[in-house]
Amino acid sequence: MKRQIIDTIEQYETIIIHRHVRPDPDAYGSQMGLKALLEKNYPKKRIMAAGTHDVLLSYLAEPDCVAEEDYNGALVIVTDTANTDRIDGPYFDRGAFLLKIDHHPNEDPYGDERWVNTDASSCSEMIYTLFEEGQASSGWEMSAEAARFLFAGIVGDTGRFMFQSATEKTFEVASSLIKQNFDRTQLFADMYEVDRKILHLQGYIYQNFTIDENGAAYIKLTQEILKQFNVTVAETSDLVGSLGNVKGICAWIIFVEEDDQIRVRLRSKGPVINTLAMQYKGGGHPLASGASVYSWKEADEVIGKLQELCRNY
Template identity: 65%
Template sequence: MKRHIIDTIEQYDTIIIHRHVRPDPDAYGSQFGLKKLLEANYPNKSIYAVGEHDHSLTFIATPDSINDEIYQNALVIVTDTANTERIDDSRYKNGAFLIKIDHHPNDDQYGDALWVDTNASSCSEMIYELYAEGKDYKNWILPDLAARALFTGIVGDTGRFLYPSATVKTFEIAGQLIRYNFDRNEVFNSMYEKEANLLHLQGYMYENFQMDENGAVYIKLTKEILNKFQVTSSDTSLLVGSFSNIKGVTAWLIFVEEENQIRVRLRSKGPIINQLAKKYNGGGHPLASGATVYSWEEADRAIEDLKELCREYK
């Protein structure tokens, strides 16, 4: 499949790369890692990376703004996105050919060509594998900026290599990437340094989370609480792992109220939670998922479902 993707890339003069809404480091890492990789090897092609910008990820790159006409006769590649509902920018359908590259469960088999590897730690890891195939097949090179983006994506999706998804292959690829010319400390600082107000919110979370006897944990962050600490909904993504080091925690839900919905971040130390996420308009990995509810009553039902899941796991 990797060679088929490379052959397809060579057939198109215009390539547009999409990723999922509410991007994380792997979404940007795979998207912009692929963009920089292709720009280095096909300087005569027009290559774009699109989607709504998340300013917390500016240290990786900034998306392109393009007109609708550019999609005509273009190759569209979507990275790190399990289903079409989560693709950022609906114009992905307007190209001539669509490729899906992803590491989530392949429940939505969209695209004219699909490469899905659920054993990969991240989509950024898969883009490195694509480069390695291209190196053997077409003498591809990997520029420093691409290596930096891919390393960032891998670090993000493996929780700094702490999650079980980090395999021997993951460490081998990371070992190759750190040979390139970029500042790892700068990457880590950009990813994990927090503003004081965000740390104050994290303190509030530690003081107010709820936990039952089976280790099911939840916290509700209303708009009033976010405003009190001057934190945006997007900012709270940096706090999703806050409960991971608490003894006795099995799995947790963080509810973040937005204007017209409540974002739900789900994490687990053991129980499979992506099916729970799917029940509430979401999905993701077995131990790390996202969802959306539209009322606090619906949030309470999700909490009861998590409690039952943790009870069965225990």
């Protein structure tokens, strides 16, 4: 399989690599790690990384601007993404050949060819084993840049090597990667800083949210608070689930103030809330939606309606 993938890679001049939406370190690690690896070993090929950038992962890399025309005759590789709905970037199916490389259960076997290994700790670990094959059969070399990405992906998906998914092989791969010359201490510090910032703000949310007798809850994250915690609006998107484990919660809203609007992030454990989101320029799933309001007065109106939904549920 791995040899077959390398044969496929060798046939194409343009290779565009995608990963999943709401990326994590393994999404970036496998995508950017593969990109760096291919750039190192096939310097004449054009290798691009597609998808929307997540500022929380700026310490790793930034994706490229990929245009629709770039897909003509290209090989498209999607890493770390179980199903097509989660692929970030619009044109992934416009290439000449689509290849899936993933470690999640293969419930959506998309693409012309697939390599799925659910025993791998991370997709980054899979990319490393692809490298091992390339090294043996095509003389591939590792680079410090690629090693840093792959190491970050493994660290991310194994919870800093704490999860059961970190196997003997994972440690072997990690041990081989750290022989490359990248700043591991800095990488750990960057990863830790993101966690710390988010946990810090999460603590604030837990201490300051408001909840009524029917379990309708909300918190207002003003620009002042975001500034105080040194987080951007995008960085708050991972926090919306935070209140889900509060005892007795029914539905909740996290308001995030931007320059020109207030983002409304709604979640529910029962009452359908996308109909409420639709009243405020939004929508989404029945239990997870988003909307926008333009003043705190309007925000209070949304809170009133959420409280009503929980009261009648």
